[in-house]
Amino acid sequence: MKLQRKNRLRATALGALAVSGALVLTACGSDDNSGADADAGGKTTAAASTIACDGAKGQLRASGSSAQKNAMDLWVKNYMAACSGVQVNYNSSSSGEGIVAFNQGTVGFAGSDSALKPEEVAESKKICGTGQGINLPMVGGPVAIGFHLEGVDNLVLDAPTLAKIFDTKIKKWNDPAIAALNEGAKLPDKAIQPFHRSEDSGTTQNLGKYLAAAAPSDWKYEAEKKWPAPGGQAASGSSGVASQVKAVDGSIGYFELSYAASQDISTVDIDTGGAAPVEATSENASKAIAAAKIKGTGKDLALDLDYTTKAEGAYPLVLVTYEVVCDTGNKADTLGTVKSFLTYTSSEDGQKVLTDAGYAPIPEAINAKVRETVAALS
Numbered sequence: 001m002k003l004q005r006k007n008r009l010r011a012t013a014l015g016a017l018a019v020s021g022a023l024v025l026t027a028c029g030s031d032d033n034s035g036a037d038a039d040a041g042g043k044t045t046a047a048a049s050t051i052a053c054d055g056a057k058g059q060l061r062a063s064g065s066s067a068q069k070n071a072m073d074l075w076v077k078n079y080m081a082a083c084s085g086v087q088v089n090y091n092s093s094s095s096g097e098g099i100v101a102f103n104q105g106t107v108g109f110a111g112s113d114s115a116l117k118p119e120e121v122a123e124s125k126k127i128c129g130t131g132q133g134i135n136l137p138m139v140g141g142p143v144a145i146g147f148h149l150e151g152v153d154n155l156v157l158d159a160p161t162l163a164k165i166f167d168t169k170i171k172k173w174n175d176p177a178i179a180a181l182n183e184g185a186k187l188p189d190k191a192i193q194p195f196h197r198s199e200d201s202g203t204t205q206n207l208g209k210y211l212a213a214a215a216p217s218d219w220k221y222e223a224e225k226k227w228p229a230p231g232g233q234a235a236s237g238s239s240g241v242a243s244q245v246k247a248v249d250g251s252i253g254y255f256e257l258s259y260a261a262s263q264d265i266s267t268v269d270i271d272t273g274g275a276a277p278v279e280a281t282s283e284n285a286s287k288a289i290a291a292a293k294i295k296g297t298g299k300d301l302a303l304d305l306d307y308t309t310k311a312e313g314a315y316p317l318v319l320v321t322y323e324v325v326c327d328t329g330n331k332a333d334t335l336g337t338v339k340s341f342l343t344y345t346s347s348e349d350g351q352k353v354l355t356d357a358g359y360a361p362i363p364e365a366i367n368a369k370v371r372e373t374v375a376a377l378s
Contacts, residue, residue, distance in 0.1 A: 051344045053083035055336025063091035064098020064111030066237040067203050067256040068139045068321040072111070074353050075345050088341055094237065096200025096225045102324055103127055108334040109342070110324040111138075113202020114225065115302035124326070131328030134300040136370050138345055139321040140360035142285040143206055144260045145268035146245045147252045149173060151188065156181045158271040159214035165252060166194050166211070167219065168231035173250065181271060195244045195253035198234035200225035206319040207254050213307040214272075214316065256319075257282070258358030270317060274310040284315035285360040292320070294366065299327045299373050301366065318360070328378045339377050346370045 069092035076088045090111070093101075098110035099120055105127040115135045116124070124133030145162065147155055152173075157165070161177050164170040170177060174187040197204045208223035221228035235241045235253075242259035245251045252268075257280055260267050269277035278284050288309055296302035302322070309316050323342060330338060344350045351361040362370065 050347060050349050051079055051082035051340075053086065053340055056083050056086045056340040057336060058333065059087045059089065060108045060334050060337040060341065061089050061091070062098075062107050062109045062111065062323075063093050063101045064107075064324075065095045065113050065202055065321045066092045066239065067095075067113050067141070067143075067319060068092075068111050068359075069238070070256070070258040070262070070357050071139050071321075071354055071359055074357055075341075075350060078353070079341055079344055083340070086337060086340075088337070092237065092239075094197070094199045094225075095202030095205075099324065102133065105331075108325075108331070108338045111321055112324055113319045113321050114205045115296070115300075115322060116324060124324075127329075128326035129329035131326045131330075133324050134298075134327045134373070135296060135302040135322040135324060136342065136346075136373060137301055137303055137320045137362050137366060138323045138342070138370065139354065140285060140289045140318065140362055141282065141354075141358065142257050142280040142315045142360070143203060143210075143254050143317045143319050144257045144265075144280040145252065145254055145270075145317070146242060146260045146265040147268060148245050148247075148249055148265065149188070149190070150249050151186060153266055154269070155185070155266070156269045156271050156277045158273075159211060160218045162268075162270075163211045163215040163218035165192055166196070166207075166232065167229045168194065169218075190250045193248055193251040194232040195235050195241045195248075195251055196227045196229075196232050197238075197241060198227075198236050201227075202321070203238060203254065203256065203319060207317065209305075210307040210317045256358070257285075261358045270315065272310050272314070272316055274314075275312055278313060278315045280315055280317075282355050282358060282360045284313055285318045286363075287311060287314040288316055288318045289320065289360055290363045292363070292366070294369070299376070301369055301373065303366070320362070325377060327373075327376075330377060335377065339374055342374045342377075343371065346374060 072090045095112040101107045102110035103123045116133050173190045205223050205225045211219035212223050235244045238255035238259050241253040242255045245253040246263045267280045269279050271277045292303040292305050295304040307316050354361045
């Protein structure tokens with residue numbers, strides 16, 4: 001089982017590079033991005049670039065969620081290879097910093113792992129002018145619980161146990177609650193060192209939503225972007241938390257799955273109360289995200305996720321990263337590039353990149369509405 005899991009993680013990391021290279025080669029196959037490979041009937045073949053650069057120009061700045069950094073890296077590379085002369089700069093900071101930048105008018109769009117709050121929507125109207133900020137679900141995936149425990153490669157935890165670990169109520173790896181979930185495992189008498197995000201983070205907020213929903217008796221904190229519990233150690237960004245977990249024996253932390261894949265970090269299987277514990281994979285996260293409902297109104301596509309699912313094979317600790325844009329009132333100098341870039345990321349080809357990068361594509365029924373909304377941005 002250890003070898004199979006390590007191979008899956010390694011394949012995920014390598015797959016991201018392979019997909020990126022393949023798409024870049026496709027985009028670079030012709031200097032003409034208007035469909036030079038069209039067949040006699042005028043339809044573009046699969047070999048032609050599907051990235052439409054119409055209206056794109058200059059530089060587009062964006063910032064926010066570090067959970068989607070690896071997806072953005074692939075998307076930006078592919079997009080810029082297809083659209084000569086256009087530069088997209090995504091600053092992977094945090095969801096909180098991204099929203100602040102968006103509402104200050106310094107970026108064309110922001111990435112956030114949590115939908116805009118009412119007060120953030122109200123603030124956005126000052127920047128959007130005739131419109132307001134809306135949430136476009138673009139990236140899905142599991143929030144992996146990574147751990148580093150010498151001698152232990154497979155670990156099962158449930159929501160109450162995770163809540164107590166991150167609240168520093170369970171302090172040793174051989175605690176009876178952990179042992180009961182891992183019969184036969186040789187758990188050491190070693191201190192648990194939990195790591196959390198140091199800055200406001202949508203990933204933190206999604207973890208909080210999961211713990212509050214699935215372990216309400218053990219997690220009494222509001223689901224906010226700022227880490228709420230005492231104790232533990234802080235690190236910056238998903239990459240920072242992953243790096244600490246990789247380096248520190250006895251550690252545990254949370255981050256998007258591709259960070260576990262790229263750094264070969266073991267991840268926790270979650271006991272949901274279903275037939276069997278569920279591994280953090282793109283496929284298992286997709287099963288949970290597919291049940292999401294749109295709770296936003298108008299052009300806003302914010303989703304309502306079920307963190308308490310017991311469906312077979314559904315990984316419950318998921319997040320959806322939104323690209324936050326103005327529905328109307330976007331800046332004229334970046335509108336064309338915003339629409340062109342987000343049209344690509346929400347396209348079938350753009351979403352295909354996600355699975356091999358450790359993410360879960362947005363379900364097509366929802367993604368079709370995203371594309372419709374992007375097309376109508378003004």
